[in-house]
Amino acid sequence: MRSLQYRPSSFKQLLFSCGGAQTLARIHALIVISGALAGPHSPGHLIAAYARLGDVAAARAVFRTSSNPTISTWNALIVANSRLGSPADVLRLYRLLAARPGLARPDSSTFTLALRACAHLSDLEAGEEIKNRAADLGYRYDVFVCSSLLNLYAKCGKMDDAVKVFDEMPKRDVVSWTTMITGFVNAGEPLEAIGMYKRMRLEGMEGDGIAMVGLVQASAALGDVRMGCSVHGYMVRREINLDVLVETSLVDMYAKNGFLDTALFIFNRMPYKNVVSWSALISGYAQNGLAGDALSMLIKMQDCGLEPDLVALVSAILACSQMGCLKLGKSIHCFIQRRFEFERISATAVIDMYSKCGSLISARALFDRISSRDLISWNTMIASYGAHGCGKHALSLFREMNKTKINPDQATFASLLSALGHSGFVEEGRYWFDRMVREYRIKPGEKHYACIVDLLARAGHVDKAHELIKSMVIEPGIAVWVALLSGCLNHKRLELGQYIAEKVLNLNPDDLGVYSLVSNVYAAAKNWDKVIEVRKVMKSMGMRKVPGYSLVEVCGQLHAFLMEDKSHPHYEKIAEMLQKLGFEMRKMSYVPKTEFVFHDLEEDVM
């Protein structure tokens, strides 16, 4: 370093390669001693070096020593603020320059930095102003300026405007293409994103790792693991560096779509993982119903010394709702409240958890605390009422929702119709189904038909339900037929029931409950050959599949009950209580339907 002391032009290189704060301080000292700052050399590089280390205070201090800062010196200071994540300060500095032309003339870097700050703040208005100013100064078609403008539009949900700018660009590079790809992914248009990539390849441009992240996300959104896999292979073949972000997006793509082994394999081999990588895996487990694995991963993450972020905790909440772990769910909720700001997404997840764990009151209390509810928060609360058999509450909440600016979607109606059905509100159900189609212009899907068929069939309108199915535009699936079938059973329409049962069996259901219903229909019709046949299928399935069970949490302890399961330590007491309850219910004139149930079950429980 001593030999460099008197050669100020070498400082530039030195500053660029300098590693730590201490080295930088020494170089700074040398620069001061050599008198380089007083000379014609701009302190921009020194400021930039401090910016790279995130030391804005030092960057500012150096800036203040400069008497006539050039635009690069200004830019260096702006970068320092940008690095620190202070977009408001970036804009403040930009405005200072814009307001006083005598200071220094903003260049492409200045505009780019300012536009990026606007994207951070989602400030379209400021962005437009900057864009116009940039155009005036001759930067209208600058690739950097345009790319940051594209990004601003994309972040503000203005893909139409982004497309306009993009199409007018005379030159595009990998960044501008990638901005469009990512923009479409985030806009929920993965097919458009893929289309962009194809166009890019047609123009002879190769994508890099960041572009691949966009494609991996698009594959994940489409549930197209084959495509995701080929993107993965492409990166390996082209020796694109698989950094944390790329690998995390791969873990997410595989995990989300049920390929948890693959996801875990990649995850385990990641040389460096961060909180986001862990969260991606945890959410993958939770989304695939592997609640236990999700929770044990959360614990493992903490054992590795990492603090779970909100995403990991929301996934853990999801796991709790699947397992009915009210106590754990509550404590995670408290943990979230202590550490994070009140936030809509996590609140909605917690509402769902409380509801699924049986605590409807807590769910509603939290719903009332959300000040700006969105579609999903409304849908979740309406579905909660439905699941608890509170059709009235679901309907009145739905009416309240209609007073807001948020329009119900197909999920809202699926929840509403199911709520009305479970409460036996036949007329209301038919009424809202009708309005959904006519007024809200929502095309009924499988779920809606299943709800309405269930509702009609339950109320004894089996033929009407059958007619509705025949009038369906989409191919009726298992759910619809099962709804009708169960109506047939309840109303002793066994001739039709057997015909429907046949249809259901032909669709190869994957659900033991469906076979059980089919078997009951045949049993009611005394078609014993068929009963034996179906039970055989069930038996072979039972070996492969985990049968459904109910869970209840008592004092933080989970108790699971399977069909015909006597393994619980307090089985005797429980059976005794069940008998008592059955007796009480009969006294209140409730007549349980046991006539179709298998004999062994009948003897055991009733």
Place this chain on the structure above:
DNA sequence: ATAGGGTTAG
């Protein structure tokens, strides 16, 4: 030599 695009959740 300064600047633009990237990972997880209801």
